[in-house]
Amino acid sequence: MFKLISFLSGIIFGLGLIISNMVNPAKVTAFLDITGAWDPSLALVMAGAIAMAMPVFQVAKHKQRSACDLPMQLPTSKVIDKRLIIGSSVFGVGWGMAGFCPAPALVSAASGQLSAIIFSLAMLTGFYVFAWLEKR
Numbered sequence: 776m777f778k779l780i781s782f783l784s785g786i787i788f789g790l791g792l793i794i795s796n797m798v799n800p801a802k803v804t805a806f807l808d809i810t811g812a813w814d815p816s817l818a819l820v821m822a823g824a825i826a827m828a829m830p831v832f833q834v835a836k837h838k839q840r841s842a843c844d845l846p847m848q849l850p851t852s853k854v855i856d857k858r859l860i861i862g863s864s865v866f867g868v869g870w871g872m873a874g875f876c877p878a879p880a881l882v883s884a885a886s887g888q889l890s891a892i893i894f895s896l897a898m899l900t901g902f903y904v905f906a907w908l909e910k911r
Contacts, residue, residue, distance in 0.1 A: 776843065777843045777845070780842075780843055788878065789878075789882045789885075792878060792879050792882050793882065795817070795820040796816075796817075797817065797820065797876075797879045798879045798882050798883045798886075798888075798891075799874075800873065800874025800875055800890065801874065802814065802816075802817065802874075803817065803870070803874040803875070803876075803879075804871065804874045806818070807870070807871050832849070835847060835849060836849055869898075873890070873894050875890075875891060875894045877898060879891075880894045880895050880898060881895055
C-alpha cells in the first residue's frame with residue numbers, strides 16, 4: 776500500500792508542477808526577475824502549496840505514525856546556522872541560473888528536456904559529493 780500511495784502522490788505532485796508551469800525554466804526565471812519583466816504567477820502557486828501544507832503539518836506534528844503506519848520524521852531543528860545559510864544560498868543561485876529546482880528538474884528530465892537532464896545529473900553529482908564530504 777505504501778508504494779501505491781507514494782506512486783500516486785508523486786504523479787499528483789508531478790502533474791501539479793506541469794499544470795503550474797514550474798517545469799518551464801523561462802517561467803521560473805521570469806518569476807525570479809523582480810527588477811525586470813516580473814511574472815508573479817508562481818507566487819500564487821507557492822502560496823497555494825503553503826496553504827495546503829500548513830494544516831497537514833499541524834496535524835502531523837502531533838502524530839507518532841503516518842497514515843501508512845510509518846514513523847513520523849518531521850524536522851525538529853529551528854537553528855539557523857552557517858550551513859543552512861550557505862545551502863540556501865547555493866540552492867537559490869542554482870535555481871536562478873538554471874530555472875530549475877529539484878522536483879521540476881526531474882519531471883522535465885523525464886520528459887526528455889536536455890537542459891533538465893544536464894541539471895539533474897549535476898544535482899545528483901552534487902548530492903554524492905556532499906555525502907562524500909560529510910563522511911570525511
